[in-house]
Amino acid sequence: MKIPLSWLKEHTPLTKSVAEVADDLVRLGHEVEGIETPRAGVKGVRVGQIVEMVSHPDADKLKLLKIDLGDVEHLGIVCGASNMVEGDKVPVATVGTCLPNGLKIKKGKIRGEVSFGMCCSEAELGLAEDADGLLILPKDAPVGEEVGEYLELEEAVLDLDITPNRGDCMSMRGIARDLAADYALPLIEPGDEVVTTDDSVAAPTVAVTASEDCPLYTACRIEHVKVTDSPDWLQARLIAAGLRPINGVVDVINYTMLDLGQPMHAFDADTLDGEIEVRLAKAGEQFIALDGKEVALHVSDLVIADSKKVIALAGIMGSQATGVTERTSNIILESAAFKPAKISTTRRTQALVSDSSMRFERGVDPAMIAVAMDQVAQMVEGLFGGKVSVTTSVGDADSLIKDKQIQVSMKRIESRLGVAVPESADAVLERMGFAIERHDDRLNFSVPSHRHDVSIVEDISEEYARVIGFDNIPAVMPSLLTITPRKLYKAVDAAVAGGFIQVINYAFISVDEQRLFVADDGEDLVLFNPISEAMSVMRRSMFPSLLNTAKYNMNRQQTGVSLVEQGRVYAGHMREHTETNMLAWLMTGDVQQDSWFEKTRKADFFDIKGAVELWLSGRGLTARFMADDNVQGLQAGQTANIFVGKSVAGVIGKVDGDVAKQFDLSDDVFVASINLDVLHAGKKAKFQPLPEFPSIERDLVFLFDKSTTSDAILQSVRKACGQQLVDAQIFDWYDGKGVPEGKVSLGIRFVLQDVKRTLTQEDSDKAMQAVIDVMSQKFQAELRG
Amino acid sequence: MSEIDSLKAQLQDLQTKALALFADASDSKVLQELRVAYLGKKGELTSVLKGVGKLPPEDRPVIGQFVNATKTALAEALDKAEALLSVKEKELRIEAERIDVTLSGRTATQGVLHPVQQGFDEMTAIFSHMGFDIAEGPEVEDEFHNFDALNIPAEHPARASHDTFFFHAEGDEEAKLLRTHTSPVQIRAMQACVDAGGEPPLAVVAAGRVYRCDYDVTHSPMFHQVEVFKVDKDVSLANLKGVLQHFLSAYFEKDVPIRLRPHYFPFTEPSAEVDIGCVFCNHKGCRICKGSGWIEVLGSGMIHPNVLKAVGIDSTVYSGFAFGLGVERLVMLKHGIPDLRLFFENDVRFLRRMGSST
Structure with missing residues (x-):
């Protein structure tokens, strides 16, 4: 709400400067959004009389004016307006004036004629949005006077943001009342002259x-x-x-x-x-x-x-x-x-x-x-x-205007504010229209008709707080509480430690993007009043926004990105919905910049899988990855479900090429997501004595059918070796020259150890033979050289 | 020339020749070969000694001494040459192994936390250390928790100013919405306490995403808030000031002046907007604080009795304070980030830069 200072002064005789008034209004709870100074804005614009007007010799539409500003010499001004005649009085912006629209008046030459200023329209003075021609001032305007003063432009206009509880302050009188009470100035009552009524005019029914x-x-x-x-x-x-x-x-x-x-x-x-x-x-x-x-x-x-x-x-x-x-x-x-x-x-x-x-x-x-x-x-x-x-x-009318009576305890007010309320505060409130009686702790508080916002003890505490001043309330730390013991997992921290950059995306995406990864089953939460189509449905997959972020960055000279986001996905209906906490990864393009020690390489499935495995192991969890050719939006053959225990905790895979193309991503894109809410707490690390006896390392290389999964192989290996097997890893994978079509050569490295004795060559031979037998029986795998 | 003189001359020759060879030897391998060639079992010295048998017995000790002297001289010369060479060789090796120590090291690529996450973590940690419990709540909320229970009834003017995202047309029964602030967590935490048969004290911090349908240079339709409240007997406005002062100084890592301005929020009474001394100009007045020296950072107040009533807590016994702050706003102030939109563009160059600063 705009409050011209002059208008405010008609309600109370303010003497403070506008800056001081603004500060005090803030202290009283009225936010000052700005202060305009229209008069200062046209300083240098003076009343001038046109004493001579001739056409510009070289321009039909321009006039050469001689202007009397009451100074010794008349000013020559070139003017493009046409609504004036000789003898008119007009606002003249003299050299050096800066107009409200930012125009700075300088001495200039227009088509060869020197101009020492500018005649102004209402618009140029900031008095109207637009104008047609010069502002012609009344005949009696005193030549030479500042136009701002002559037009009685406001010295200052305060722009206030009145809070919704203070309807009484949406007027000059209301604001003046608060200020007058604070400054101990009188509030001038509206005139009590009664309008003369005429009985010949029938009152409305x-x-x-x-x-x-x-x-x-x-x-x-x-x-x-x-x-x-x-x-x-x-x-x-x-x-x-x-x-x-x-x-x-x-x-x-x-x-x-x-x-x-x-x-x-x-x-x-x-x-x-x-x-x-x-x-x-x-x-x-x-x-x-x-x-x-x-x-x-x-x-x-x-x-x-x-x-x-x-x-x-x-x-x-x-x-x-x-x-x-x-x-x-x-x-x-x-x-x-x-x-x-x-x-x-x-x-x-x-x-x-x-x-x-x-x-x-x-x-x-x-x-x-x-x-x-x-x-x-x-x-x-x-x-x-x-x-x-x-x-x-x-x-x-009478009952409507009647004061409200509230009885409260002063102690409760003081306990709520944390400060003693001096009696001097009462006088200020009384000037605001309240009537107060103190009887020891009891307070009889009478609320005037303009204060709809005051009806309970807490409201009164606010009035006292305003009057005492929030600055005068001490800062006192409350007693601390013990907190519920709880282990906090910061899911995203471990992913970031794995080299991923955390992003935060909007939780709403477009319906089209949703459909790329989630079929339409009526479980979308669709916004009634979205910002745009692109932000109209709550995401049920983390992938579309990650793809958009990848696109944004790949369009900005990145050759590869590794992103992680922690956030929720949302699904359901009006009555029941779910919000699930997710962690999701995306990798595309170069895994590493070219460097003097390593050449760049494009991300593949095993890069993102490694990231997910690393993250899981950090939480004491192990997962099994089971291939799934039917995950929407992900490519068959390079996609798997992530099992933690018996439940599906997530999905990992290569984004379908057509989908990636929709996001302008030309490199292969790999994504993974984990449902944080289904993960169990993970195993606590438990102490085990270090081995006393040395371990033996053995390698075997087999030819397998390509369709055989390493997961199945390693499971069989573990069974075949029994308790002495500490670790078994695929250390070589080769399908090049010398390997028959459809086959792959896999090298398996075994670490064997016994807790009670040193293993012998025979022990390991026996274990290896068991592996060879199982591999042959189960997978028809043949041992290579 | 007598036999003995001839032998002496032979030994003299041998020594002169050997010493010259030792001095010329360019590496320790050559030197080793020379040691064998002269002092070995089949070496030159031994072959000279073979001639000793032909000498008369009285000459033998004489020549024996001579031979020993030669042997010692050769051995010493060899040791000396070897020592010299090994120093020289080490120097050569060091020179050969010289590297450019200014080349970059081999590192794994470093990931970074999003600046909003960093702010979240820092703020939650401060409140957690102060003794506030951590709580969470749903982002898809109902009107009761987001508005009604917070003393914002349907016809309340403040409700319109919340720019709420709805899932059904406004005014529908059962309408769900995206929470416009984290204050509904306040309601849920108090309800949970009361439903479990408990009673205050309660001190809770809740952080999360909030939504407003307002999208321009200074507004994002999604942003983050941290909500903090405490309900107990005799909680006062002075306590609110105490917690705010402590938190804001801890977060900005310096003693920032704070100012409370009376304001209006439906869910608090009294209510106050909180300003901090401008962190860009140290409270002196600059372009960013519009010359006032103050920057608005959050809204706060004493919990309105209607809010306590809505969850079944007796407001004549208990009182509480609450405040909610915009995470992005504080992070922007702390790190001098000029534009809110940067947070959600997720430009990795921006994220890396902000990640390396903490």
């Missing part, structure tokens, strides 16, 4: 059927009004406060809303039929709002209606057909109280926001209903003429 939602409705009629533009000073005020002038009557209403906080509405009386009714909308009722929007009303919407139609959505917006225009001569003014929750609900369901609804849903001061009505009626009568009726009032 009003029926309120929805009195729950509209506890007070007042209306008066003004006849024979001549609606013109509002006076310049009023328009300037509205513009400074961020509102657009519309017409005289609407401007007066808006002015009063900004001034006192009470939103009002004016109807063109001649467009109404019969009496005014405040009621809930009827099923199927329609309404065209002031902004032209067609609104299908809900039966829960509170409306103002005449005998035939809805004329306003209460507290939010009037109808287009019944609004006040330049042709209006008889008006009906409305000033009322509407229930905040009702306005809020309708504003939200109908998606209609207005300055009025902003205030009503935050709560306005019912004490201002009559005051604002009087102020508007007086101003309309004074500015545009007319005869004013008495005001019709439906509802109990």
Whole structure:
């Protein structure tokens, strides 16, 4: 909300600088988003009179002006505008001036003619968005005066972000009240002159059927009004406060809303039929709002209606057909109280926001209903003429305005704040409108009608905290608690230690990307209001976003990436859904940069498998990898399920070439993911005595069918060797020259050891023979040389 | 010439020739061969000695002494030559093994944690050390935990400002949404405590992803928050200030001034926005803090009694503080990262740089 300082000063005699006022507003809980200084922005622009005007000898559209600024010599200025005549007074930006649009005025030559400044339009002075020609000032404007001072531009405008609980501060009076209380200055009450009513004008007839939602409705009629533009000073005020002038009557209403906080509405009386009714909308009722929007009303919407139609959505917006225009001569003014929750609900369901609804849903001061009505009626009568009726009032104004009484314990407030509350704080609160009586610990707290936000002891504690100042509350560490013992696994840390770069991707992806890895089974969680199609469904696979990240980086001069992400995947329905914690890897392109000691190499399946195995072993887990040719999005023959214990804990494989191509990835792409939630705790490391007797190492080389898996081979080997086998590894894999088609030569290295004695050559021979027999029987593998 | 003189002359010759050869020997292998050639069983000295038998017996001791002297001289010369050579050879070897020590070492590629993760870990560790328990909650939430229980009823103006992602049209019964803050974990942690028949004290830190449908230069539709709260008897605003002061100084690794500004949040009363002295200009006022010397970092307050009521905790007995902070924002301030979008572009050059800084 924009608060012109001059307007604030009409409510309380502020003397502090705008910077100090801004600081104090922050301390009181009003965020200052900015301070504008319109007058300082046009410093150097002065009132000048055109004493001579001739055409530019070399340019039809340019004029050569001689300008009188009250100085000894007249200024020569080249000007492109055409709406001025000799003798006009115009704003002249002199050399050295910097205009609000950033233009710096310098002495310049235009088509050979020297120009010593610039004549300005409203737009160039920052007074309007656009303008047609120069701003022609009134004849009596004093030549030479600063235009900013002459036009009485605001010295300063504070831009405040009013918190939603402080509806009372959405007006000059409200902000002034907080400041006046803090500075111990008087708050100037609105004028108590009563408008002269004319009994010949019939007061409007009003029926309120929805009195729950509209506890007070007042209306008066003004006849024979001549609606013109509002006076310049009023328009300037509205513009400074961020509102657009519309017409005289609407401007007066808006002015009063900004001034006192009470939103009002004016109807063109001649467009109404019969009496005014405040009621809930009827099923199927329609309404065209002031902004032209067609609104299908809900039966829960509170409306103002005449005998035939809805004329306003209460507290939010009037109808287009019944609004006040330049042709209006008889008006009906409305000033009322509407229930905040009702306005809020309708504003939200109908998606209609207005300055009025902003205030009503935050709560306005019912004490201002009559005051604002009087102020508007007086101003309309004074500015545009007319005869004013008495005001019709439906509802109990007195009970609405009555103070709320709260009794609280001072100790509870002090315990909540952690500081003793001095009695001096009471005086500040009293100036804000509260009435306070202290009886030892008991506090009788009386809350004025404008403070809807104060109703319980905690609210009062906040008021005291504001007044004492948060800076004056000490910082005290609370007693510490013992925490529940728990082992925390940082899943991603071990993956990073394995050389992977951690990325964090959005949890939503596109439906198309989802379908690359997960079939459509109705378990997608689809966003109702996504940012875009690309971010419209909660991911059920970690792979699409990893692929996108790989694409992003490979497009930026990376020759290879190794990425890891820890995050959740989401699936299910409205009533039940699952969120599963995942860890996922991606490798593509070069595993290593070319270096003086090693040549670069492209990532393959065993690179990513090694990463996953390393990670698992770090958690004390071992896994079995079982080939699976039917994993969506991954290539048959290079894909496996990862079993930890008996459950599938993840999947690993090569991304299908067509899929990779969709992400512009030309190198093979390998991915793996592990479901962190199904992993068991893993084995705790347990002490074992170091071996006393030496081990024996033996190698055997066999020819196997290529279809034989090393997993199956090693399992059989372990069985054949029994307890003496410490380790068996494939140390050589060869299918080159000398190996028959369809076969592979596998070298197996055995480490044998006995805990009780030194093994002999015969022991190892026996074990090797057992292996040879099993390999031959089970896999028809033949021993090589 | 007598036999003995002839032998002497022979030995003299042999010695002169040998010493010259020893001095010329270029490596220890040659020297070894020379040792064998002169002093070995079948060496030259031995063959000279064969002539001794022809000498008359009285001359034999004389020539014997002469031979021994020659032998000693040769052996000494050999030892000396060997020692010299071995030093020379070592020097040569060292020279031959000279390397460029400035070539890069052989290392495995280093991975890095995402800067948000680093921030997460650092913050959680600080709170954990202070005695806060770690909790988690779902990201797909319901309206009760995300709004209603936090004293944000449907018609509340604050609800609109949350820019919520919904899974059903707004206002639907049972509508699920993406949590807009980590505060629902507060509700869940308190509910879990009450449901288990427990009661405060409770002190919890919860970190996680949160979502708002707002996407521009300074807003990301997904970001991370850390939520901290404590409920006990006599918890005060002063305690909140104490914890904030300690945390912010620990995180920024220096004593940062803090400022609480009164604010409004539906779930706290009183509420305060928390500023820290600008870390870029040391509180003096710069472009980044818009000259104020202060930078807003988080929202905080004393838990609203309606929130405690929603989970069945008696607000006349217990009170609590709570605050929620944006992880990205603090990480940006700590490391001078200018643009929020960098976190989710995941450019590995950025990630590597941020990874190497801690």
